[in-house]
Amino acid sequence: MKPLKKASEMSVKELAAYIDQSVLKPEFTQDEIRKYIQEGIDFGCKTVCINPSSLPIARELCKGTDTKICVVCDFPFGLSTTRSKVMQAEEYCKDKDIFELDIVANYGWIRSGMWKEVEEDIKAVCDVCHKYGTEVKVIFETDALTIDEVKKATEVAIAAGADFVKTSTGFFTGGKCEGATIEVIKAMMDTAKGRVKIKGSGAIRTQEHFFELIDMGIDRMGIGYKSTPVVLKGR
Secondary structure (H helix, E strand, O other): OOOOOOHHHOOHHHHHOOEEEEEOOOOOOHHHHHHHHHHHHHHOOOEEEEOHHHHHHHHHHHOOOOOEEEEEEOOOOOOOOHHHHHHHHHHHHOOOOOOEEEEEOOHHHHHOOOHHHHHHHHHHHHHHHHHOOOEEEEEEOHHHOOHHHHHHHHHHHHHHOOOEEEEOOOOOOOOOOOOOOHHHHHHHHHHHOOOOEEEEEOOOOOHHHHHHHHHHOOOEEEEEOOOHHHHOOOO
16 A cells, blocks of 8 residues: 655654564574563554464563554464364464464465465465454465466465465575565565555565665565664664
8 A cells, every 4th residue: 555655754653553573483582572572562563473372472561552463373384284274273363362363375385386275275264364353464485486476376365365465484494585575565566456465574674675665555564573673763
């Protein structure tokens, strides 16, 4: 969605509303999880994006604040069975503390051209989440895909009822780690034509990149806990 003013003219509050602060490192201690969730809240981020086991801490800290909870599901590979993904989504969403759920599309299936299976997999999770009023972001591991595969996957996610399409888990180790490049975000936007929201994630580490994506009309960005103060600096 095109913003009403340039990113450079926005307040910290307006800019922070674009951010899902990522608190996903598997090696984090409980104290580190608590620290970085609190930092996301203090910055005024739209959500903190957490692993399911961090839910008790997130519930405690986010309660009564404007920062909401985004939980990842079957992350970072998206290789569970559809039934398992649905069970996970049901477990996380049923208490209604979850604002959004980020799931990973099976990108081996995408690369294999198994579009029917990809759509059915995404739809099953979207259906259970929407029952609880939880929006779903579908992550494509875009560094593993061609631009044509990203475009086709965007169409498939729209057909499956996704609320967002998203670039990159930030945990891909099989090749390049470019994340939310301008090229990939543009391909998603050009394909979506406003039918689904766009989230950029991965390698958004400078204010220049952050501002450029906002000015393009992106809807949300996943920003690592180290990068949030960088992209908001001087505001």
